[in-house]
Amino acid sequence: xxxxxxxxxxxxxxxxxxxxxxxxxxxxxxxxxxxxxxxxxxxxxxxxxxxxxxxxxxxxxxxxxxxxxxxxxxxxxxxxxxxxxxxxxxxxxxxxxxxxxxxxxxxxxxxxxxxxxxxxxxxxxxxxxxxxxxxxxxxxxxxxxxxxxxxxxxxxxxxxxxxxxxxxxxxxxxxxxxxxxxxxxxxxxxxxxxxxxxxxxxxxxxxxxxxxxxxxxxxxxxxxxxxxxxxxxxxxxxxxxxxxxxxxxxxxxxxxxxxxxxxxxxxxxxxxxxxxxxxx
Numbered sequence: 350x351x352x353x354x355x356x357x358x359x360x361x362x363x364x365x366x367x368x369x370x371x372x373x374x375x376x377x378x379x380x381x382x383x384x385x386x387x388x389x390x391x392x393x394x395x396x397x398x399x400x401x402x403x404x405x406x407x408x409x410x411x412x413x414x415x416x417x418x419x420x421x422x423x424x425x426x427x428x429x430x431x432x433x434x435x436x437x438x439x440x441x442x443x444x445x446x447x448x449x450x451x452x453x454x455x456x457x458x459x460x461x462x463x464x465x466x467x468x469x470x471x472x473x474x475x476x477x478x479x480x481x482x483x484x485x486x487x488x489x490x491x492x493x494x495x496x497x498x499x500x501x502x503x504x505x506x507x508x509x510x511x512x513x514x515x516x517x518x519x520x521x522x523x524x525x526x527x528x529x530x531x532x533x534x535x536x537x538x539x540x541x542x543x544x545x546x547x548x549x550x551x552x553x554x555x556x557x558x559x560x561x562x563x564x565x566x567x568x569x570x571x572x573x574x575x576x577x578x579x580x581x582x583x584x585x586x587x588x589x590x591x592x593x594x595x596x597x598x599x600x601x602x603x604x605x606x607x608x609x610x611x612x613x614x615x616x617x618x619x620x621x622x623x624x625x626x627x628x629x
Contacts, residue, residue, distance in 0.1 A: 363628045364402065365415070366570040366578070367609060372452070372619030375428065382406070382623060388589035389578055391629070399593040402570075402578055403627035408433045410624035411449035412441035412526040414468025415567060417622065419446050420457040428452055430623060432526075441526045444471040454618030458610060461566035469558045471527045476547045479525075483518035489544040510542060522548075566610040567624075571603070574620070579603050 374381035387393065391401035410416025412432045419429060430450035432441035443449070446467045448456075457463060495502040496509040503509040514520060522528050528545065550557055571579045576589030577600050586600035587593050606612040613622055
């Protein structure tokens with residue numbers, strides 16, 4: 350699957366959660382998130398240890414396809430949420446037809462992988478648009494070969510990767526969020542660094558989208574309007590307002606929805622859904 354977890358900015362550790370907010374939160378989504386998430390903050394002294402789920406959170410998913418597909422007619426609606434800037438401060442605008450959240454009525458759950466299909470398409474389109482205005486780039490394999498076989502070519506692997514990445518076409522592509530953050534050039538076992546899969550891809554646009562989308566829906570933790578944080582890994586729910594070991598309330602039965610996206614798809618139209626990545 351094409352989607353990286355923000356490798357060069359340290360986003361691989363943590364948890365994905367979708368927060369459900371009431372419709373009246375539309376005027377202050379950030380304030381409503383602060384209130385809803387406060388009972389689960391790891392470092393709040395009054396919070397029970399077993400309720401500590403996060404210590405840093407970030408609205409995300411609109412710029413990398415892990416958010417929500419937008420329903421027809423609403424792609425430019427001002428109520429849609431964009432990703433917050435990356436940890437280095439770079440803006441992360443929504444991919445066309447994808448968002449980090451918004452009112453349920455504006456979101457399209459008709460196909461499980463629709464947001465990721467649109468993200469793969471945007472990645473392809475970006476590469477070909479930039480290829481039309483920048484000179485061709487030398488392949489990464491050429492740089493790796495020189496580094497491995499010419500002692501005078503590069504002092505070390507980092508400088509070799511920097512030289513490859515600083516080519517105008519490569520830099521323009523990998524620096525853009527819609528390249529799906531595949532700009533992190535790390536080493537993977539004995540294979541060495543891998544070039545972004547769109548570069549040199551021999552198939553068609555449609556074949557690329559099919560190959561690098563994946564088939565299943567997103568499946569995240571869920572924080573319900575009623576204050577239940579459901580953990581997808583354990584199918585366990587923790588209540589915001591009770592001691593975890595003595596909560597008398599009955600949590601929702603998430604097993605009947607077979608995953609978070611099915612549950613979210615059935616929320617009322619004015620429910621505001623927000624995709625977060627949390628460090629924990």
